Structures are given as structure tokens and as C-alpha cells.
Amino acid sequence: MGYVQISLDCPGCEEAVQLSKLAIQAGVHWLEAGTGLLLGSGLEGIRVLRREFPHLPIIADTKIMDGGYPLSKWCGKAGADYTVVMSAAGEHVVRGALKWRDEFGTKVMVDTMYEPNQLDVCRRMEDLGADYLVLHLGLEERAVETGRSALDYLEQVIGKVGLPIQVVGGLSVADCDRAFRMGVHSVAIGSPIVPGDSGSRMVEQLRQIVEFAER
Numbered sequence: 001m002g003y004v005q006i007s008l009d010c011p012g013c014e015e016a017v018q019l020s021k022l023a024i025q026a027g028v029h030w031l032e033a034g035t036g037l038l039l040g041s042g043l044e045g046i047r048v049l050r051r052e053f054p055h056l057p058i059i060a061d062t063k064i065m066d067g068g069y070p071l072s073k074w075c076g077k078a079g080a081d082y083t084v085v086m087s088a089a090g091e092h093v094v095r096g097a098l099k100w101r102d103e104f105g106t107k108v109m110v111d112t113m114y115e116p117n118q119l120d121v122c123r124r125m126e127d128l129g130a131d132y133l134v135l136h137l138g139l140e141e142r143a144v145e146t147g148r149s150a151l152d153y154l155e156q157v158i159g160k161v162g163l164p165i166q167v168v169g170g171l172s173v174a175d176c177d178r179a180f181r182m183g184v185h186s187v188a189i190g191s192p193i194v195p196g197d198s199g200s201r202m203v204e205q206l207r208q209i210v211e212f213a214e215r
């Protein structure tokens with residue numbers, strides 16, 4: 001079985017909660033306190049999600065580039081199950097986040113965005129002891145290099161590392177179908193699907209993706 005994560009990149013907690021409720025109607029498995037929510041609402045964004053949805057995993061998309069230990073600590077104490085560290089930050093930062101994981105249990109996702117050699121960095125993060133890999137094609141990258149897809153990274157890495165893998169970055173419903181057929185562990189869904197119309201069309205698209213994950 002695969003998993004579907006909704007990216008909550010709105011700045012306010014109220015909108016994040018409403019989007020989460022719609023996503024849960026569609027069967028979404030994980031909630032992401034997106035970078036936008038963390039910038040707009042701080043750690044309160046995590047606290048509100050934990051309070052409103054106590055049984056769902058919460059991923060804090062912190063995109064940590066420095067302070068792996070203290071930032072993971074703050075997010076973990078606020079209620080996050082995972083924090084996100086950028087592989088480009090260097091091994092010392094990843095090790096800091098892993099130190100907090102070993103002490104408290106907040107797991108570590110490593111985001112490989114902008115890395116020129118995806119397979120090499122994924123293997124290095126696996127050797128370090130990371131819990132999860134995030135293959136991420138960034139917003140500006142997608143806008144400028146329209147022929148690229150986050151699934152390009154997946155093709156390079158799938159089956160060659162032992163860690164679970166997530167793909168993220170402008171994924172369509174069809175992209176998610178393909179990703180799960182390729183063997184990905186999870187997808188993170190943001191724009192253009194979320195927030196989309198923040199209504200029935202978004203819910204229907206998320207529901208289709210959940211069906212791909214659970215088939």
C-alpha cells in the first residue's frame with residue numbers, strides 16, 4: 001500500500017484545517033504542515049493540526065538548511081512525526097536531526113531538491129540513517145523547465161535504495177498513478193490540485209489518487 005500526503009501551504013491555520021477536513025473525506029493518509037503554513041503561523045500550525053487530527057501523521061516541511069537538532073526538536077515537541085531536512089545542507093545538519101530522532105523519535109525526511117546526482121545523494125542519506133527520501137522538483141524549476149517531472153528523479157532512484165521514497169512537485173492525477181505503479185511509497189500533493197477549487201473537484205482528484213495508492 002502507498003500513502004497520500006496533502007501539502008498545506010496556506011499561511012493560516014483555519015484554512016489548513018478546512019483543507020485537511022476535505023482531504024480526509026477523500027481518504028488522504030498524511031498531513032503536511034507546509035512551508036507556507038510554517039512561515040505564516042509558525043509552530044502553531046503544527047500544534048493546531050495535531051490537536052484537530054490527533055491520529056494522523058504530521059510532516060513538518062521545514063526544509064532545514066541549518067540547525068538540524070534544535071529545529072527538529074521544536075517541531076517534534078509541537079507534534080510533528082517527521083521533519084524535513086535538505087540534503088544540500090550537508091551531513092552535519094542531517095546528523096543533528098537524526099540525533100534528535102534518536103532521543104525523542106521525530107523521524108527525518110531528507111529532501112533532495114536541486115541535487116545534480118539524485119542516486120548518489122540518496123545512497124549517502126541512506127548510509128547516514130535517514131528515515132525517508134523526498135524526490136522534489138521545485139516550483140520555480142517546474143515553471144522554467146516545463147519538460148521536467150519529479151518522476152524523472154524516481155526513475156533514477158527506484159529499486160536502488162532501501163529507504164521509502166516520496167515524490168513531490170506539481171504532480172497530476174496521472175503522474176500519481178504512474179508513480180505508484182513504479183513502486184513509490186508516497187506522494188505529496190500540492191498545486192495545482194491543492195488548493196485547486198478547495199471543493200468537490202479537489203476532493204475527487206485526491207480520492208482518485210488515494211485509490212491508486214491503496215490498490
